[in-house]
Amino acid sequence: MKSRSLKQDKVNIITLGCSKNLVDSEVLSGQLKANNIDVIHENGKLDHNIVVVNTCGFIDKAKEESINTILDQVSLKQKGRLDKVYVTGCLSERYRNDLESEIPEVDAWFGTLELPFLLKQLNADYKSELLGERLLSTPKHYAYLKISEGCNRTCAFCAIPLMRGQHVSRTMEDLVKEAEHLVKNGVKEIMLIAQELTYYGLDIYKKRMLPDLLNRLADVEGLEWIRLHYAYPSKFPLEIIDVMRQRDNICNYLDMPLQHASDNMLKAMRRNITRNEMQDLLQAVRETVPGICLRTTLIAGFPGETKDDIEELKTFLQRERFDRVGIFSYSHEENTSAHDLVDNIPPAEKEARAQEVMEVQQEISYEKNQEKVGKTFKVLIDKKEAGRYIGRTEFDSVEVDNEVIIQSSGKLMPGSFVNAVITKAYDYDLEGEVV
Secondary structure, eight states: OOOOTTSOOEEEEEEOSOHHHHHHHHHHHHHHHHTTOEEEESOSSOOOSEEEEEEOOSSHHHHHHHHHHHHHHHHHHHTTSOSEEEEEEHHHHHHHHHHHHHOTTSSEEOOTTOHHHHHHHTTOOOOTTOOSOOOOSSOTTEEEEEOEEOOOOOOTTOOHHHHHOSOEEOOHHHHHHHHHHHHHTTOOEEEEEOSOGGGTTTTTTSSOOHHHHHHHHHTSTTOOEEEEOOOOOTTOOTHHHHHHHHOTTEEEEEEOOOBOOOHHHHHHTTOSOOHHHHHHHHHHHHHHSTTOEEEEEEEEOOTTOOHHHHHHHHHHHHHHOOSEEEEEEOOOOTTSGGGGSOOOSOHHHHHHHHHHHHHHHHHHHHHHHHTTTTOEEEEEEEEEETTEEEEEOTTOOTTTSOOEEEEOSSOOOTTOEEEEEEEEEOSSOEEEEEO
């Protein structure tokens, strides 16, 4: 292998999985930059000599993608195009011992909470004084803000506590400082993320403090949109919705993964809530903030799920008419309580059930989008693509939700807000013109 020891190292970070992983990669980038190490994210030029793969280990498809990415990087190393390949993140945390023996070409493996050790391997010092000084891999006008790490919930299907540990909140002071730093550098929209938002503060303040945090963040001058992701429904603190109603810069948007609507499945999944309780909660949320956009995530094919359970789920969707829905096929994960159950539904049947559910939601989404035609919305411009501008309303988060396609003869800058009247509507996207 050719040595590049005379050249300065350049580190490429490849991120797989969720937005929480993306934040971890951005923090790593900021630390490396503070150590005067050249760093880039998702570099396509291959002018780097070191790679860090930040992996996902959530479900089978994600694990497969992570392993394939590692193997691709190892192949480049074997061809002499890379000096070092390091692996971090959830897959590495969960399967490190197995992976070390199966892919010995990787130079070192690190878990989800081993950033200082990874930095040491890269000849960098962990700088604890850095706060919010991460290198954004998103466009500069929006960023994710991770308010806690880990999860204390015991959902039967979920391996996240195995990879991320127990819930640990960050202090409000640190989060507000990070938000101020992000806004100072051009961020207009912050998306709050965690494994479980509503648990925020219980560990360090001995009570749920998300409403207080939201008020503190809403006071940050120049922060135009605050968006909430991953709120657990059981014992949901409705004070969150009160703050949303009171503060103009908190988007009327809530991402609340419900996973199912059949009481049999909710009990088997250990969700600590019933269908009736979910319906009461959704009603209370909508009464407090009329017109709120509700997003949820569902699972099809959990062990023991019947056709009747799927019919119940479809009826629930038709009743509640969510604005946004995502659905996963169940993945049988080792060391979860559901792994003791018989994974009795074939993969093709899981996919078929997921598709069946999404067809119901597709019709609902189309009908809801048609209602927007002729109405004017505040739109945040994200990018220009193929001669058209792509933006979002406050009811749409990045990548997972609708986009507004805008034709404009004038120049629109990414990160700017415009008022747009909706002229056409499709199943999942809108077209509009600047007013």
